[in-house]
Amino acid sequence: MSLINEIGRGTIAVEKAQIALTNPLRSSVVILIGVGCAIGVGEPLATLPLAFGALFVQMDDPGGPFSRRATVMLWASVWMALATLVGGLVSNDFATHFVIAIPIAFVCAYASAAGPRASLTGVLCLVCFSIFSGTPIELLDSFTNAELLLLGGLLQTLVTISPWPLRRANGIRSDFAIFFRGLAHACSTSNLEIISSSHATRLQLAIDDLAVYENDSKGELWFKRLADNGREVRFGLLGLAATRDEISNPTSRKIMDDLIYSVGDVFQSIALTLVWHWRHQRLLAARERLLIIEGKARARAQEIDPSLIDAVIVPLLALAETAAGPWPLGRASGIHFFDSRRKPLGPMLRAHWRRNDVFFLHAVRLTLSFLVAVSLAQLLDLPHSYWMPMTVAWISKPDLSGTTMRIVSRIFGTLLGVFLIGLAFSIFVPNDLGLALIIGFGGFVVLVFLFSNYALAVTGITIFALTLFELIGDPVNETIGMRIVSTVTAGVIVFIVALLIPNRSGSKVELVLSEMVNDLDNYSDKILRSIDDRNGELSSDRKNLLHQRDLAAAAITAATYEVGHHSMRPADATYLFNILNSATAWCVAAEIAHTSAIDIAAHNQISREVAELRARLLSIHNNEAHLDRGHSSKVDHPFHQLIRNAHLILDKDI
Template sequence: MSWSAALGATVKAGLHLDRRLTSPKRALRGAVAVAVVVFPALALAGPAAATSAAMGAFIAGTATFQRSFRPRVSLAVAAGIGLGVSTFLGYLAVGVPGAFPVLLAVWAFGAGMAWSIGPSSGVVAANTLSVMLVVVQLPVSVPTALGHGLLCALGGAVQALVVTVWPMDSWRAQRDALADTYASLADYARRLRQDPTAHVDPEPFILARQAATLTPWQARHRPPELAGLRGIAERVRPALAALADPKVGAPEEGPQRDRAREVLAASAEALDSLARAIRHAEPLRATRSAPALTLLAPEETAEARLTGPARRAARRLITLLRRAADTFDKQDQETVSTPTVGPGLRRPPLFRLVPTAWQAVRRQLQPRSAVFQHAVRLAGVVTVAYLTAKLLGLHHGYWAPMTAAMVMRPDFAQTYSRGFARLAGTVVGVALSTAVVQALHPGQWLSVALAVVCIGGAYLTLRTGYALMTACVSSYVVFLLGIQLGEPYRTAVDRVGLTLVGGVVALLAYALFPTWQTARLAERLAEWLAAAGRYAGAVLGVFGEPARRGSGEVRKALLDSREARSELLQAIERADAEPVRHSAHSPELSRKQIDRARAAVGLLGRSVVLLEAHLPEADAAPVPGAAEFAEELRYATAIAAAALLVGQEVDFEGLRKAHRQWEEQLAAAGAEGDAVRVARAGGRLVMQAVGDLEKAVRRRGPVPSGA
């Protein structure tokens, strides 16, 4: 994509407005919490204290709107503590010549590295940086600095208190994540009717697992209908794939394929019904096609009945759907048995996550890391913008570094779309709020009231678009700082100009020192290939040694493979928006090769999903040679992933030899049975996948024999 096309796309994305609004009640609750802090602070301690308290309450409230599955109370408290510390240190440093720019650079670097913990941490950390710039203007004494820091922390504490006494939609994020998983499965079932080799989106499953990881408090208060359903959804996915696949499920054509399509359609309706019931906490409604979920209906002919592995997959699918319905329906506790699907997932308290967070940051402390490069870029831009404003003697110079801090993100698309949106939103917000100030000449109390109204508007438009939300935030800041003496018109002009300066500096900095996802696609592909190979080896290993079924190895490998695939898909999505040609940064693999290789690794993963749907019981007879082939598969995919990373040829000749030996061993042993047939069919699909991968990434030489 050219630079002009990329800039046009990011401008369009940044200025796009949706019709979605945040829950008005939640927006009102956040604004009320700010009002509870700022009005008493203004009455008791004056404008400066009110500014600190309002900033703390606003940013802490913003943290409660982030996409997180932690209790909102803990998010508000954590944000308040971070704001209090940043404000206290900022006030101390501003009184020491040369100390504040150093602190600013260090804090900006830390805010950038916070993205290694997660997006929510990165956003909140950037907000603490902006608050430090806004409230820290004049040197004060240590007690006064401590007072301002405590006021910021108090804002977070009040937000937490209001969330506690005024709860609403406490489990909305968890419900939506679980409902999205079932809705995704319903869509997957419908696509399988037409395309038996379709892939399922891994993102809903990843989010559902994160949502099901609970703190001890959440585990005690979770709605009972949310327990157990995620584990069932995990097992529905391979059952759907195994029923639809023509190699290990229903035949490609004929009455059995028609019957399989009926079961898939009925399953999709049942899954949609479950998704609606979970999302809205309403009773489960029976589906119109429920009779199709009966394998031995009297009107069925013997020819139309599913047989063999397809029949077992359908039985397993129907059993899981009925179990999910029974799990959700808690009205008759005597007849409903909630299945136990593994141990509960536990989320430790925030203070216990400090070592884990530090380890995540340490892993990213390397020059090649995108997060590290973002942190260095953020620290440099914010510090340079601050010093430039100081050298020019601009009174409101903090707007330039504040804009840079709020705009910059680790990837191109977010940085540029947010940059253009913030520039437009700031100009509109400052212009409108300044016009109101000029027309009404509001006093301190009315200015604070208008600021609280703008905060409510910012919370309400969080999902509408960054430009509109920025307009509300800019108006809020203008009204809040308007309670102090100054010239409104001159101040507005300075703020708009400095916002333009900060935004342009941030965008230029990213253009000069970019972090292109395009250059990392081969690395993400290699990580997914290695993870998919471990998953395949774990599943095939169970066929060779059925006693390993309950070891948890398959589950862990599946999660790793799913996470690696999701990271590759996200990298591809970001790379598509970048103004850079792939060949300029990764000459070994073209974008077309990466797309073909992604399809091949996807076939490998799908083959293993089919095998997982037919895992033998722990006391079943082992499939001869499956364990040895599984070990060779792990080794071959790991070596291939390393070859992708270093730009060498990918060669699966050793794996082909191992597969031929396995086939010969099965033939010599005369092994029979459904497990053997499924394992052999899965093994052939695996070999087809690695052959496709070999062709996709081949750089020179003839096609290997047997591919």
Template sequence: MPWITALKHTARSGFTLQRAYNEPLRALRGAVGAGISAFGALLVGTPQLAVSAAVGAFIAGVATFQRSYRPRPLLALAAAVGLSLSTFVGYLASPWAPLFVLVLGVWAFMGGLAWSLGPAAGVVATNTVPAMLIVVALTENIPQALRHAGVIAVGGLVQALLVVVWPIRRWGAQRDALADAYASMADYARRLRHDPFAAFDPDPLMTARNAATVTRRQARNRPPELGGRRRTMERMRPAMAALADPRVGAAEEGPERDRAREILGAAAEVLDAMAHSIRTGDPVGVPERTYRSLAVRSTGPVLTGAARQSALLLIGLLADTADSLESPGGDGDGSALGNLSRPSVHELLPVAAHAVRRNWRWSSPVLRHAVRVGVVAAVGETIGMLLPFGHGYWAPLTAVMVMRPDFSQTYSRGVARIAGTALGVVLASLVLAGLETWSAAPNDYVLTALAVVAIGGAYLTILTGYAVMSACIAAYVVFLLAMGSTGLVSTAEERVGQTLLGGALALIAYAVFPTWQTVRLPDRLAAYIEAGGRYAAAAVAAFGAPSADSYRAVREALLDHRQARAELLTATAQAADEPVRHRGLRNSQISGARSAMAGLGRTALLLEAHLPPLGGGSGAGSEPSASGGTGPEPVPGAERFAAVLQEETARAAQAVRLDQPIDLTPVRLHYQAWAAELPDPDEESTDPRHLVVRDAGYLVAALEGLQQALREGDADRTGSGSVN
């Protein structure tokens, strides 16, 4: 879209307010931590120490609100350590202006590079830069710098201790993530009743998987109902899709379809009850009529063939999960499979090094963001030093806090922060002016109390909108800087001017040195095609060599497919806001390719649902047992077809990256030769040979749709319009 349109769109999104607030008790706990730190430092030290303590406690508290499933005390302590180190290093370089500018730029660069570890690490690392800028101005010698670094660390320690002694919904984030996944599965079951080809959003499942990744210490303390349930729940999705799909499950109309709708409706009720139980810890409350609807005729003649097989599998999985939640004595199937391992603190260094190496290339958005934020911080500080105003650090501070690795967030946050900061400064200045008019100048204790109230408002409005939160942060800083000083109005004017300068620097820097997601769309789409091909090939190959390893490979390929899909959707959404054009893929081509790949994924899901059990499992697609047993018979030729499928989809992905036409004809030719070797598919049969050859035909049809979508309009590409 044009620049003017893009700027209008991002500005509107920056000013958008959500009718949502953070948990009041959580916000109160953070404000209490800041109050204890600030008032404690004021009682035993100077107003300047109280400012440092408030800064440390506030930013450590912000770290505990980040979307992370690590222990909240650990996040607060990590933030405190980073803040203390940044302030001391900044002071050591502060006597020499050129050296300080260089150190600030390098520190901001490292903070930007921390985004390679995830958004939580990026936000915490970025917040250490403002601490360096603010606290350095309050110190005069090395002992003072050490004291300020110490009280900042104490502020973070206070926040960490408060999280421990004042717990609010222990494991609440993990409970919500798993409950949301169950609720999304219930919604999927309801939609399948009316639309057998309803789309499924895997994002809640990905979030639940992330929440289930724990350290060894967390695994020992995790509530039993949070362990192992996600995997059982995810196995319900292929069974539901196979039951609802009229091509391989219940007939499109008639008694079979009515029975399938009845089972799916009952499954939705059971899943909703499970979600409520996980979220609250209450027993699973499923009406008796729901259990009866699952049991009546469940083995009768209404459902036949693969549809009956899928229904029995779904009913068995629902019963197993409900029983495990009602009697959570163990870790469910998670005990046999082990925990998803999250690195502990001492194990993070090699993980972090690997993430940085992976992003240490010029095409990486993280590295470009790190360079951009480092240069802008140094330039902003230099300009602030040269201008004949005080408080010159507000320009680099604002620029660093605004900048993000993508265009839409940087510009929306930029305009929101500028407007919110101006509003916060004006309101805080009016409050101070009113206090001065009403009585004598407010003392340091009153100013500290006002700052703590503003901190509580910032915590409470984290979910409301960046403009509102920025106003609260601006007010809190004004109240802190008013401690022991005069000239409040001029301070406010200077800060507004420096904030405008910093916001402008951030926006100009991204325009001059951008990282456009639009130009990365072909690579994201190619990765999605390649991952989809691997998932489908793994599902087919599992029929050719049924084993615990091949079934596990299907699971791993599914996770890669979900991740590639999520990255494509994120890039597409970000590209829609960018003021650039791409002269390769057009809107309609990407949309058509996504639809075709969704069909491919849905068919691979059916193949996964029809996998025969290993070692006497409970149904198709059941988790393989280590004991083995006789096992199912391999389907001849399945592995050969899977190899061709993976090879050709990988070749098609490379063609998309190079902007070349794709040709998936070899897949159809090999499928036709393979199908001719096997018995003709029987709609009522549950023989794996019949199921795999029938489902593989749908894979071929989906790939032909992909080929058609990408070839459509190749001759008259003009590149008009933005990619979305």
């Protein structure tokens, strides 16, 4: 029941930082125009490849520098057009279809070895192959379909990169906006969200985009100020959040809560301003409100450390000034039109060409699942034989946890989409214009939720696809039951194959947690002994700890959604991780405030218990006899209390 609950929560969870409306709205208008033009010239069959091309290529938009976006989207258009062509050519001969599907499915899946963007391109190509090799409606000829899909992709690409000559760095600003939106959401929820490792990941993705600038150009320096101050304020926020629960006075606690909430309001305003500069007035107003709360917090200096306030407020005000001030745009930005960085694909693909490699096994699993789906659809003589293999392409992931979540999200999203479109068509029968508007709306929903909630994105793609087929003469209400059955059947196929050839990403939870404890030991030892960062060792230990924290978070998430036995219950691993995360945040706060020195006896006791914690985790991972906790004397110290709580989790787990 716990696994079902966790999967259910994961299915409906929405990553609000990833939600943006501008690009999805623009892209859905392009889709709507393409569909409208095809209807206007009396060629409704042309809407299918045009609309899919425009939507799928936009889904493959990587963001960031325009040169990267143009390269990825253009190549995606070409590869998807080729997949469409091949799918159409083999659609009338099952034997040829089956044989050709083997290398296509394998190559599309193995593309994951080249990175997340190549993985998505591979999935979209396999989806195109599935659709145009199994659609029951008599479409245009294969070459025309491929050309129209390519045209839809090219139109979407041209519109997306149209601001490129203006050198406004829209994509890079949007990446930084995602980082600040994530921090804003965290400040309005809980300490666990504030100290989450996802913020560091988002910031690094934004920083990686800066190679498009000339060294020391105005644009690079402007974005580096955002990055440096963003890193500092995140660091300070870790410390501030760590001390919130230690405040006993209700009035002071309320002021601390208001301070963190006001910080989040400024983050949200910075994110808005980075997208729309005219929103800087909102940012200025949020800054003034923050300064009022800051004054109240400083008046409580005995309970709210001023150094922790400074660690947040100083870089945050610098961020506000940078975002609200003039932007280095156009010729003054120093931006290159082309990003010369290119990772060669050959070495990446060859590095994973091993039978036990995660991506090689993913290609084997997807190929096997795809062939079973193609064969079953043919055997059952399904009128929409493309739906089952298409679903297999969408939901197969390299690891068991990712596949499980995709299956559940796909079924839930499909059911919701089918229900909504079936309800709408049972109430009224829209004309061609109404169908075009629904298609555009479906595309909008897909693009809004693509990276924030997969189930809702599936709802959008279901509305999009079913309405498209309604437009070309395939009545939706007559095939709803078949589509639901095909979706569930595809999920069963993929899940069975994933269990037969499993890749359990969550199998090393205890090991990565023990490594996190080891890095925490190194970092906390220097903090508790009040060693400064003169030689950079403290910063290095902190960096190592935060990196290991990211690995632990990923492993626990995977274990949470994986069926089967776990040496350590995922729920307990999550509790333990949260405690270690809080201990990390406490160390950060102590580093900022310089208030951590303790006597030698207490330090030795804490160090001993941290070492015992790591040893106990390793014994669980190695399936050895569980180690009992040694004798522990009480040390009146917040860090020691956290370590004791961590031991209590292991006492419960064993």
